[in-house]
Amino acid sequence: MRKFKIPNMGALLAFEAAARHQSFTYAARELFLTESAISRQIATLEASLGVRLFVRAKQRVVLTRAGRLYSTQVRRALENLDRDTLSIIAHGSGGSYLELAVLPTFASQWLIPRLKDFYARCPEVRVNMGARTGIFSFEESHFEAAIHYGKPTWPGAAADYLFGEEVVPVCAPALLRKAVRKPHELLAYPLLHSTTRPDGWSRWFGALGVEDHGTMQGDRYELHTMLISAAAAGLGIALVPKFFVDGREAQLGVVVPYAVPAAAREAMRDDAAYYLVYPTELSHSKPLEAFREWLLGQAREYAEAQQ
The missing domain is CATH 1.10.10.10 (Winged helix-like DNA-binding domain superfamily/Winged helix DNA-binding domain)
Structure with a gap:
């Protein structure tokens, strides 16, 4: 022993x-x-x-x-x-739980509002969530799975595609001096950046055929909630995932100053996306299997609704 x-x-x-x-x-x-x-x-x-x-x-x-x-x-x-x-103490001897690392804003704006459906389908499984914004070692943490944005390359882990990310510019209504009719007109305003997607504006303008003069300059924020708050405060224009603001613009105090044409949206897609990642040795864990099956179904429904 x-x-x-x-x-x-x-x-x-x-x-x-x-x-x-x-x-x-x-x-x-x-x-x-x-x-x-x-x-x-x-x-x-x-x-x-x-x-x-x-x-x-x-x-x-x-x-x-x-x-x-x-x-x-x-x-x-x-x-x-x-x-x-x-x-x-929380779960006692009844049921089981999954330790999930998740991007904070993704959790609050997309996952948690849907979680009641998972509990209705799988009442024996509970999900404990913690925040992570980057790749980490599963071996050195207590997490059993993670929802990750980026490429499907995570050492020692399997990755299931959830959906891609469509981004939209948002700002405070009072910031706009006039209606924006062309994407290059946004360059007249301060641009706010995400530290996790530092080239976001550059890629966005590039997909629309706009030379990105100075698009790497500007304030940077780690979380999308921070970006949206900064935009609502009139500090500039932020580029954020569409599902964070969809239907909530008035509540958040922002507007979308320029709507990207449908044809151009397709050109903006790349293999950076949201993935469910987990250690390969845990792939047959009962709580993970139940959550994975449910999450992939939710992701498919969401992606189909966006088309």
Whole structure:
């Protein structure tokens, strides 16, 4: 039987709090202990590891290099244990759940409004969602699947195509000095950019035959919710996925200043799209199989409705 070389949990909790606060005093207050108790726990931990974790400097403590590295791993392990404990409490012995990483705005504007249908069809499966905006290692995370925008290349994972992305420009009504009749007229206004699609405007103008003079310049935002808020505030024109604003323009405080002709929309498509990705070894997981089947059906219905 394997014996885990794991220090006392009390010592680990004391160390994590002290490392996070860089203070034994604040760690003691957080854990309702005395400062001397925290100091003893840290000393015991250092003795068991044979490594100095803190350097005492006057009235404060500073993590050593080993302390910084260890604190990162300890915090991650405690967070994972905390999350898994909450999941067990939440779901008990009934049913199962899927840990899903998803793009935040995609989750709020497309996935979550449809999730009630999934629960009606598969009441025994629950979906726990966390936010991720880029590729990550499944092995180093608790996630079992992810909804990803980009190319279908994710190391060690299978990728199921969901649908492509049609983008539209949006801005505050007051920003427009006159009606926009040609796409190049948008170049007269500040352009707002997505950090996850840095060449979005350049590709959009290129598909419409417009030379992209200065289209890489302008403020950048990581999330589409930020982009839409910036556009609504009159900071410029943002390029966002159509389904984020469809039918909600008045609610969001934006207008679409230029509607792309249907023929040009087809020229804008590439192999960057939304995908469901998951480790190949989990492909036969029951919760994942149920969610995958439902999600692919929803994606097909959505794509057909957009044609």
